[in-house]
Amino acid sequence: MSNFTHINKKGNPKMVNVSDKKVTKRTAIAKATMFLGDAVIANFTNSELITKKGPVFQTAIIAGIQGVKKTSELIPMCHPLLINGVDIDINIVDKEHIEVFCEVSITGKTGVEMEALTGANITCLTIYDMCKSISQKMVIKEVKLLEKTGGKSDIKNE
Helix, strand or coil, X not given: CCCCCCEXXXXXXXCCCCCCCCCEEEEEEEEEEEECCHHHHCCCECCECEECCEEHHHHHHHHHHHHHHCHHHHXXXXXXXXXXXXXXXXXXXXXXXXXXXXXXXXXXXXXXXXHHHHHHHHHHHHHHHHHCCCCCXXXXXXXXXXXXXXXXXXXXXX
């Protein structure tokens, strides 16, 4: 018998059965740090950059929200979830970097860590796509889970 939750008795993949779990309010916050470089940051005015493809941050936020909603289609063992809310915030940190925060909440039987991490990633990938005509030196440097609440345990990382 396997100690892994996503492997059955025959050693094959399975989706965890969450039917016996309690319905609780669950949240997760993910953070992505991205190097844009001064060539890209220099083009921002009023915390937004308009390129030939449109407003970068606004478009990236919408893409991130779509990514959250499609997480179970991208990651095989994620359960499809009825998302209660998604809030994505993008901050210019300095002359070269931004931070993306993606907060996801549900009332359900399973957590939303993967959804928050996916939302942060898709937001960054969209920024890359929309700014690559300015510079292709951009780097998505770090994506991590900052916080998870609800379920068996709460997590708070720095």
